[in-house]
Amino acid sequence: MRITISRQRSFSQDRRGLSNLIIVVLSLVIVVVIVSNVFLWSYQMNQLDWEKMQETLTISNIARITRSSWFVTQSEYKENKGNRTSGSYLDTQVVDSSYESFKESSPPRTLDINGTFTIDLANYSLASIQSVEIQLRYRVDDTGEKWFLKAYNWASRAYSDNGFNSTAGHTPASGWNNYAVNLTNQWRSYVRNDGKMFVKVQDQQPDSTRTVIDIDFLGVRAVVNGVLFTFQNKGSRTTHLVSIWVNNSTQHKRYSADAFVNSGETMSYQRVDVSLPNGQYAVKVITERGNTATYSGG
Amino acid sequence: MLKMWRNNRAITPVLSNVLLIVIAVAGMSIATTATYIITGNLRETMGERFIAEDVWFTTGKIAVYLRNTGKTAIDVATLYVNNTAQSITSLHLEPLNHGWLNVTYTWTANTIYHIKIATSRGTQVADYYKSPT
Numbered sequence: 001m002r003i004t005i006s007r008q009r010s011f012s013q014d015r016r017g018l019s020n021l022i023i024v025v026l027s028l029v030i031v032v033v034i035v036s037n038v039f040l041w042s043y044q045m046n047q048l049d050w051e052k053m054q055e056t057l058t059i060s061n062i063a064r065i066t067r068s069s070w071f072v073t074q075s076e077y078k079e080n081k082g083n084r085t086s087g088s089y090l091d092t093q094v095v096d097s098s099y100e101s102f103k104e105s106s107p108p109r110t111l112d113i114n115g116t117f118t119i120d121l122a123n124y125s126l127a128s129i130q131s132v133e134i135q136l137r138y139r140v141d142d143t144g145e146k147w148f149l150k151a152y153n154w155a156s157r158a159y160s161d162n163g164f165n166s167t168a169g170h171t172p173a174s175g176w177n178n179y180a181v182n183l184t185n186q187w188r189s190y191v192r193n194d195g196k197m198f199v200k201v202q203d204q205q206p207d208s209t210r211t212v213i214d215i216d217f218l219g220v221r222a223v224v225n226g227v228l229f230t231f232q233n234k235g236s237r238t239t240h241l242v243s244i245w246v247n248n249s250t251q252h253k254r255y256s257a258d259a260f261v262n263s264g265e266t267m268s269y270q271r272v273d274v275s276l277p278n279g280q281y282a283v284k285v286i287t288e289r290g291n292t293a294t295y296s297g298g
Numbered sequence: 299m300l301k302m303w304r305n306n307r308a309i310t311p312v313l314s315n316v317l318l319i320v321i322a323v324a325g326m327s328i329a330t331t332a333t334y335i336i337t338g339n340l341r342e343t344m345g346e347r348f349i350a351e352d353v354w355f356t357t358g359k360i361a362v363y364l365r366n367t368g369k370t371a372i373d374v375a376t377l378y379v380n381n382t383a384q385s386i387t388s389l390h391l392e393p394l395n396h397g398w399l400n401v402t403y404t405w406t407a408n409t410i411y412h413i414k415i416a417t418s419r420g421t422q423v424a425d426y427y428k429s430p431t
Binding site: 022026033038041048052243247284290292 | 318329337345361363430
């Protein structure tokens, strides 16, 4: 005990020894900080490079898109004239054997129904839409009169077919008929800012027969000029796509992208704001890690 | 009190210890600051990564689209075409940022050019690009 106290006392009195100890400790701390800082950062950057090397993205296909998917009514049709005899609006959502039937009203024997349709503006922005199409698949028990498709014009606040590519109506044959109209460049008057449209089906005029109409399908779709990319991630890491380049001899156009492709997956990526040029072109896709996938077409 | 002031041998060890501590702390602060500065520069240099997303040959001009894929901001210092430095307007890119770098250059059609981009810290990206016909 006495020896220990004596050594402590002599150590505290030996200033040169104490200062040497402090210098050594401080130097050690500094060296450790430098080494750990550099090594940790080096490790992180090596990991970044390693991840980049493991990324393998390919563009397996590129196709032009000219039409959106069909948008169908999500509620029952409103019967302005005539009445529903069987089925429901659900039967008019796909082309199949099920249908919804309506019968013309008692004299003056006419039919006038309208449904609500909404274009998905999240995927097809108003800026990317060039026109709108309406298609009707129907069958009637009286082929003696024409049938008309109209839409609500938000500017004139009335149902109209003004500006449609066909305003003459459709004369049905026996069996199922397809009738489609294009709203041409007047489409914007018929589509509200939130993508909503009211579409009307009506007969030509009162006649002697109370016609029954079976509607198998009624839908609207947007006419667009877009691209459907198919990406394949053959690497072991999820890939984040950040840029799409569409190049040809006269232009190099860049589009921002924000899409993820999981490891080992094939993903379809639709863009209606990207248009492919005519003739030869090259498409490049850039990932966040800095890799590039290319595709030539045309 | 008077006794303590007269006892010079008691004050000297206290003063010397305090001085030693002050000097040690000051030295440590200087050393730590220097360490951060030195390793900070080293770290930024190590953290630089960028790519040339696209190279576009237009009339009398070569445009290179750069993307900063690293962990630190970069300043593009020079662009070399066939190992000859070209005058550029400065381009600063934060991590994940991207932008065009334009160089006035009279290129020849259907010719291969070696284009090298260097940052102010010395990181380089270089590749061969063929001009259009």
